[in-house]
Amino acid sequence: MLLQLKNIFKWVNTGGQRIFLLKDINLEVEEGEFISIMGPSGSGKSTLLNVIGMLDTFDEGEYHFLDESVHTLKEKYRSNLYKEYIGFVFQSYHLLDDLTVAENLEMPLLYKKVKGSERKALVADILDRFNIVGKKDLFPSQLSGGQQQLVGVARALIASPKLILADEPTGNLNSQQSEEIMELFKKLNKENGVTIIQVTHSEKNAAYGSRIINLLDGRKV
């Protein structure tokens, strides 16, 4: 088992009232799964994804990732954990505008303290795999949305994570670009065994996954 959420609650207090963002979420994810999280706006999809990605905290419940109990870990160990095992893909790509494609790809490796020569090899490798060698010296603003997201996925993959978390990865893309990205995910899942959890609005994209989780007002339905 890759990760397990047990009775996760997350809430905020506004004006004396407690508003639940996540309510009693239980979830088990096996390695190699491809899960789509669906639900209307404000149902807690992104919050759940952020909790899984350890970017966000929760107020109650247990979270086990591999053999670690995330809820008992200190911030520093948590960041080591996700640095090691999780890659993120965002709706608005979130590439660093001031860095070239190659430099953006190199960034996660820098934070993992990978050696220089190895970094170069890994970057070259992934550029090759994603067919974007010709774009390596361009800045994000010089790329189309689809190309940017391609770089985003490549960046998420470069450190060979076990899990990829994608928050509406195709939300800003047209249908053709969407399809390419989703095909890419499928391929990664099938051929490389990467576990993928994506948040999506689209039934079509959700269909790529092996399992669909529906959320409504912070609850699994």
Add this chain to the structure above:
Amino acid sequence: MLRNYLKIAFRNVWKNKVFSLINILGLSVGLSAAFVIGAMVFYDLSFDKFHPDGDRIYRVTTAFKSPDGNFYNAGVTVPLAQALKDLKMEELETVAPFFTAYPIHVENPETESRFKDPEFVIYTDGAYFRVFDYNWLVGDKNTALEEPNTVVLSENRAKKYFPGQQMSEVLGKSVVYNDSIHAVISGVVANFKDRTDIVFEEFISLKTAATQDMTNVVNEASWSNTSSASQLFVKLSEKAGPTKVQETLTQIAKEHDEPEMVAIGRSNTYNIQPLADIHLNQDYGTFDFNDSRTTMATLNSLLLLAGILVLLGCINFINLNTAQAIQRAKEIGIRKTLGSSRTQLIFQFLGETFLLTLAAALLSMLLAKWLLHLFVDFIPEGLNFELFYNPWVIVGIVLLLLMVTLLSGFYPALVLSKYKPVSVFKQQVVPNSDKGTLRKYLTVFQFVIAQVFIIATLLVGKQLNYIMKKDMGFKTEAIAYFRTPWQDTSSVKRARFVREMENIPGLSQTVLSGNPPASFTTMSMGVLFMDGEKEVNSDLQLLYGNADFFDLYNLNLLAGRLPLNDSIREFVVNRSYLKFLGMDDPEKIVGKSIKSGGEEIPIVGVMDDFNQHSLKYGVSPMAFTGGSYSGKYTQFKTIHFKFKSMDTGNWSSTLAKIEEIWKNTYPEADFEYRFMDDTIKSFYESEQKTAILLKWATGLAIFISCLGLLGLVIYTTERRTKEIGVRKILGATVFQLNLLLSKEFLKLVLIAFLIAAPVAWYGLSYWLEGFANKTALSWWIFALSGVAMILIALLIIAIKTVGSANADPVKSLRTE
């Protein structure tokens, strides 16, 4: 990782060119001031650090206590050295007396070449060379000054007097001082290579002075006479502390105090002054009188100034970087999701700050070079750009840069690295949530500083103008004077000089007298006034002159008469002395007398007050008296003259005629005349320097603060582009928009004024306390500087807001 940081730092700096430029410029101004001031401090603190056993070398000095305050003399009474030697204290390894001499000329008899006014000549003996360790090129340290009529030269002097000769050839040759004192060269020592105040170049054996003394001091072994020409260095034994020596000296001083002087509150003490203290202690001075000296107090205030300017630059940094933080929030979020820790981010941002600081430092190196050139009057001669290659200075600069980086980068780095990726991505850090309270405080702080400087500059200028324009109480226009050479005692020559000058048509009056009414030299004596039962002791300044002198300077006699002639000792006292005695009516004191040194001197008249020195000081009690009575020691050595017309065009030809007479009368000496007006101006040199320095400080403080303001205005205005567009579409005029945009900043400037005004008022009234004659601390100075600050700020604000307010709203809304 580092390369990546540098890369992104550089790209960031480049992307925000305007802000980077503001940061770099502001910081470099502060840094260059810090570099120059730091170099000055380093320079002044690095004197005489190279002597082996330097911490054991002390100079013995004299402090005089009197009811009027303390006076200091770097010299000691002549017998003190012998007395110390006789005690054979184990704490004292060496006692080295020496006497400074000022020969008129020195001649190399072989080549018959003459050198006028050789400087830094002393009489001393072998002990001096046991205190200070010189490198002996030729000659023997122990015996060189054993015999009379021997001299040790410095390498520089030897090369000057015996050009082209080997040092070994120079040994045994001779020089002649003042045509009469022969001295055989018994040694040559290398000049000290490092910075030193021990500047002596020629060391004549002390035994020479027994018969041929140029100082008139060496053979006057009296405990009651202290001359700065007679000085004393001692070297303590190893491990001996200065306490015991100081106690002994205090004891000796007490033993030799004269009871009658002690009775009127006068005494003197000897102090031992560490070698390290000599350079910056103005009470005692150094040996090079041409060199203007700073004091520790000056250095401290300069350091404070540098600190303030650097701080202002750092504030710009903090303000602009926190203001821009929002724009970098996304980057921080991404970096954090990719695994960056907070520490790594903090280091990244500090790195960026360091990069900018480094750029500023490079720029300020250029500025510093220029500043050194610009402030040449303020900077000691030996200080040049070379100093920046000194390893200690480089270490200092690096430390300063690191400190500046921390100061200006740490807070922004802390703010930036705090962002949580989730909130960044959720757009929860909306630009308007940042209220910028700290930025407001810091901006107010900057403007308080700038405002205080403006007020101070105006007031110091006003005060300077006031004291320089104020009537001294005597005539100063078209009057000049010169001193006849002090070595020449011939009164016949002086009289002839005056007679010849009287024939020059351009002059209306020529008088031989003492010092001018106001000068740097003061003569005074302790006097006792007796009025029946009442006895009043005091100091009385003396002005030596005759009736013509009185007339030339337009002095005003209030009662009685002038002394009957030059050589009768009669006093005309001034009104301040009357006031001091508690008398009102000038007529009443006439006919009374003053006692001094057992002599009774009648008061024959009263004159009106005039200022004897800078108007910073009040008028001292003074007596006017004849001064040609004591023959060889006559006070009448200065010739005063008045030009006939105020037409300055003819003056130079008249002066040329006087110079001609001088050359015929005193061919050995240089002709140096001074106009009375210039003398008075020179009283205010230090105040004028303060004023100039203050102007610069003000300019720089305003410059840095305004750069910061400009940055903030650009930033906020750009953030409000959309608001401006909407308001404009709804009908706001350009003026209304400008008002809206400026209001926020003007409020800060106003608050700054409210804080600055009382601070400045307090500081300046303290400064004015130091002046006997002071200008009013008028309200308009504050009003004017407040208005000036607001106008400057408005101008800066307008640079950006006018453009924004005029911009086409459709465009701004579309790009939004």
